[in-house]
Amino acid sequence: MGAYNSNYLSNVQSNIGAMLDCGINTLEFDVREFYNMFLASDMSDKLNRGDAYTVCTLGGVELAEYVVCYAMNNSNYIHVKKATDPAFNSHLNNAIVNVDSKEYWAGKVVAEYAWEKNISFSQLDKCIPIENVLSLYDGFKDVDSLMINIRLDEMIREESNVAKLKVRRELMGLSQSELARISQVPLRTLQQYEQKRKNINNAKAIYLVNLSSALRCDVRDLME
Numbered sequence: 001m002g003a004y005n006s007n008y009l010s011n012v013q014s015n016i017g018a019m020l021d022c023g024i025n026t027l028e029f030d031v032r033e034f035y036n037m038f039l040a041s042d043m044s045d046k047l048n049r050g051d052a053y054t055v056c057t058l059g060g061v062e063l064a065e066y067v068v069c070y071a072m073n074n075s076n077y078i079h080v081k082k083a084t085d086p087a088f089n090s091h092l093n094n095a096i097v098n099v100d101s102k103e104y105w106a107g108k109v110v111a112e113y114a115w116e117k118n119i120s121f122s123q124l125d126k127c128i129p130i131e132n133v134l135s136l137y138d139g140f141k142d143v144d145s146l147m148i149n150i151r152l153d154e155m156i157r158e159e160s161n162v163a164k165l166k167v168r169r170e171l172m173g174l175s176q177s178e179l180a181r182i183s184q185v186p187l188r189t190l191q192q193y194e195q196k197r198k199n200i201n202n203a204k205a206i207y208l209v210n211l212s213s214a215l216r217c218d219v220r221d222l223m224e
Contacts, residue, residue, distance in 0.1 A: 004050025009115055011055045012047055017107030018060020018097040019067070020130075025103060026095045027064060034067070035130045039122050041070040047111070048120050061095045102137035109133055112145055113152050118216045123171050127156045165222050166194040168215045183210040200224060 023034040038044055043066055046054040058066070098104060110133055114124050132155065140148050156167055169179050176194070180187040185207045192198040200208075201223050212219045 004115075006115075008050040008052075008055050009112065012050060012115070013108040013111040015055065015058065015060050015063055015107075016047060016111045017099070017104035019063040020060075020103040020107040021097050021099075021101045022061045022064040022095050023067065023103075025098065025101060026061075027068065029068075031103075031131055031134065032129075034064075035125070037071040038067045039125060041067050043067055043070070044121050048114065060097055064095075102134055102141070105137055105141055106130060106133045109136075109145075109148055109152075113149055116149060117171070117221075119171050123173065127167075127171060128152055163194045163196055163200070164224060165190075165200055165211065168217055168221060169194075172215055174215075179211070179214055183207070183214040185211060196224075 019038070020034070023029050023038075024031055027034075029037075043054065043063060054063075110121060110124060110130065114121055117124070133152075136148070136151065140151065157164070169176070174182070176190055177187055179185075180190050183190075189198065189207070193200040193203065203211075208219045208222065211222055215222070
């Protein structure tokens with residue numbers, strides 16, 4: 001599970017959903033452009049960690065403003081400093097978050113999935129770009145989060161077509177040798193699991209426990 005208490009999750013979901021809705025629909029940024037700005041900002045890391053001030057004090061509109069100011073190299077704000085463009089200020093002052101928009105929905109989805117898998121938004125975006133999450137809206141907007149997460153799992157597998165162990169290792173940014181060292185699973189054995197020359201479902205219990213611990217996931221996330 002995620003790096004912070006589950007009690008924060010709903011707030012993080014609402015914040016990211018509102019931030020995306022504001023950044024894309026009110027400030028009219030391109031989806032990729034705005035999301036890249038978010039990933040490049042320190043706000044991405046703070047939300048990943050469930051930073052109490054960020055989660056409990058800043059709303060989605062303020063987060064969108066923060067992200068844009070950060071991208072403008074505007075580092076002198078104490079709380080959230082306005083951008084200098086009057087039109088920008090006007091848009092923000094009149095911003096009304098649409099909780100039914102696909103952007104708001106996508107923000108909630110990526111927040112929960114990143115928390116569930118204990119990975120950063122940047123790591124997730126490398127495997128499932130935000131545009132691909134948005135494309136699920138029409139078919140999954142009324143589906144529960146479990147089914148959505150299952151579909152996201154499938155999308156990662158379809159994209160990579162490799163063993164779950166390799167997908168998870170790459171999500172965590174670890175090389176094979178690094179994972180072998182941390183988990184104390186022989187490198188050759190690890191490579192055989194990833195190449196599916198050995199069935200990880202038949203692995204020693206201690207190997208599965210050590211791998212799941214090193215990769216911060218459930219054992220079931222590694223089994224084929």
